[in-house]
Amino acid sequence: MSRxxxxxxxxxxxxxxxxxxxxxQRGFDGFSFADLADNAGIRKASVxxxxxxxxxxxxxxxxHYREVFMDRLHQITATETTASARLLQFVDLYRQASEGGxxxxxxxxxxxxxxxxxxxxxxxxxxxxxxxxxxxxxxFRLGGRDGSIRQISDxxxxxxxxxxxxxxxxxxxxxxxxxxxxxAGIATLxxxxx
Amino acid sequence: MSRxxxxxxxxxxxxxxxxxxxxxQRGFDGFSFADLADNAGIRKASVxxxxxxxxxxxxxxxxHYREVFMDRLHQITATETTASARLLQFVDLYRQASEGGxxxxxxxxxxxxxxxxxxxxxxxxxxxxxxxxxxxxxxFRLGGRDGSIRQISDxxxxxxxxxxxxxxxxxxxxxxxxxxxxxAGIATLxxxxx
DNA sequence: CGCTGTCTACCATAAGGTAGGTAATTTGAT
DNA sequence: ATCAAATTACCTACCTTATGGTAGACAGCG
Numbered sequence: 001m002s003r004x005x006x007x008x009x010x011x012x013x014x015x016x017x018x019x020x021x022x023x024x025q026r027g028f029d030g031f032s033f034a035d036l037a038d039n040a041g042i043r044k045a046s047v048x049x050x051x052x053x054x055x056x057x058x059x060x061x062x063x064h065y066r067e068v069f070m071d072r073l074h075q076i077t078a079t080e081t082t083a084s085a086r087l088l089q090f091v092d093l094y095r096q097a098s099e100g101g102x103x104x105x106x107x108x109x110x111x112x113x114x115x116x117x118x119x120x121x122x123x124x125x126x127x128x129x130x131x132x133x134x135x136x137x138x139x140f141r142l143g144g145r146d147g148s149i150r151q152i153s154d155x156x157x158x159x160x161x162x163x164x165x166x167x168x169x170x171x172x173x174x175x176x177x178x179x180x181x182x183x184a185g186i187a188t189l190x191x192x193x194x
Numbered sequence: 195m196s197r198x199x200x201x202x203x204x205x206x207x208x209x210x211x212x213x214x215x216x217x218x219q220r221g222f223d224g225f226s227f228a229d230l231a232d233n234a235g236i237r238k239a240s241v242x243x244x245x246x247x248x249x250x251x252x253x254x255x256x257x258h259y260r261e262v263f264m265d266r267l268h269q270i271t272a273t274e275t276t277a278s279a280r281l282l283q284f285v286d287l288y289r290q291a292s293e294g295g296x297x298x299x300x301x302x303x304x305x306x307x308x309x310x311x312x313x314x315x316x317x318x319x320x321x322x323x324x325x326x327x328x329x330x331x332x333x334f335r336l337g338g339r340d341g342s343i344r345q346i347s348d349x350x351x352x353x354x355x356x357x358x359x360x361x362x363x364x365x366x367x368x369x370x371x372x373x374x375x376x377x378a379g380i381a382t383l384x385x386x387x388x
Numbered sequence: 389c390g391c392t393g394t395c396t397a398c399c400a401t402a403a404g405g406t407a408g409g410t411a412a413t414t415t416g417a418t
Numbered sequence: 419a420t421c422a423a424a425t426t427a428c429c430t431a432c433c434t435t436a437t438g439g440t441a442g443a444c445a446g447c448g
Binding site for chain 1: 219220221223224298301302303305306307308309310316319320322323324345347348350351352354355357358359360361362363365366368369370371375378379380381382383385
């Protein structure tokens with residue numbers, strides 16, 4: 001691995017991380033290429049070298065987020081054996097993403113701005129949701145078998161409801177500016193684990 | 195009622211309505227004073243006459259939204275007697291606001307952009323949530339008494355969870371670009387009504 | 389040499405906002 | 419009832435800064 005190549009990857013990855021943070025805290029329209037450049041200590045034109053247009057950035061952002069997030073879900077599947085443990089770990093992912101109301105899941109943040117995004121990005125956004133809901137469905141299916149989650153009707157319905165609940169809980173925590181609101185929003189969900 | 199005064203109120207109200215639509219479809223950073231002006235058929239400077247700065251607009255927006263929304267909730271209380279009927283009407287409010295994924299509750303849309311809003315607006319946003327959750331809590335309390343909603347643990351927890359669920363369902367419908375996702379996100383909630 | 393990653397310098401447009409003017413009304417004192 | 423003063427709701431014209439984006443140069447490295 002050459003130094004130059006290493007530096008490129010580092011810079012691009014750093015820009016992506018910064019952009020993610022900005023987008024999740026302020027929304028996709030809430031930061032500019034100049035913000036990214038300032039933060040990374042390079043010039044605006046250099047940011048455009050890595051991401052020609054903001055549309056490209058949005059796509060890279062959601063693709064990267066999706067990849068990292070699904071990796072984490074797979075890791076949960078690998079390390080936790082009961083449905084309840086998996087569900088609690090899942091909720092914890094959103095709890096962390098919420099950062100006490102300071103931040104949101106990228107997916108939630110981008111959904112609001114959606115109309116300004118290119119078709120590729122909205123498709124990736126939809127795919128992210130599909131994948132996560134699919135994973136959750138398998139958790140609830142397991143929960144029906146191992147009995148570690150109470151009152152499961154339809155696993156798919158439960159998966160979709162859960163997704164809605166954790167995303168909504170993030171919004172509530174943000175609106176209230178208080179981490180406790182996130183906990184309150186998901187309490188009925190957590191209360192069902194055995 | 196003089197003609198001039200009538201016209202002023204009309205224009206201001208129209209601007210507010212337009213701004214609400216824009217904010218809910220594109221987020222608060224997704225439209226400009228120029229957009230509002232074009233849409234209302236007046237000049238940008240005239241928009242500034244009604245709302246000096248965008249911060250003023252954000253506050254007017256959320257205040258108005260809160261007023262209208264709470265009115266609707268009170269109307270539901272006045273016309274529906276069972277907790278289940280009230281809950282279903284509440285969900286319908288969010289279903290309508292979702293507009294098949296094209297729009298969001300103003301509160302959800304503004305929460306994302308929150309960091310760019312003045313303190314007054316974020317306070318009003320928090321107050322909106324507080325009020326709605328309070329109303330929902332009373333519905334679940336009634337549900338415990340009249341038995342029209344199943345499996346109620348703590349009314350306050352249920353209220354917060356419900357709020358999270360309907361808001362999250364809107365985000366999901368938007369991300370999927372499909373009204374059915376909203377229904378899927380709230381199905382477990384609706385399924386509990388008797 | 390050719391590629392990578394950065395730079396300076398630029399550009400057009402859009403953004404939020406202000407200054408000052410004007411026609412039509414409304415108000416208030418005579 | 420009438421007339422001046424104030425107010426309302428709009429206008430044109432302008433300003434500053436930010437924004438997304440491009441062109442072209444240059445240093446370092448394989």
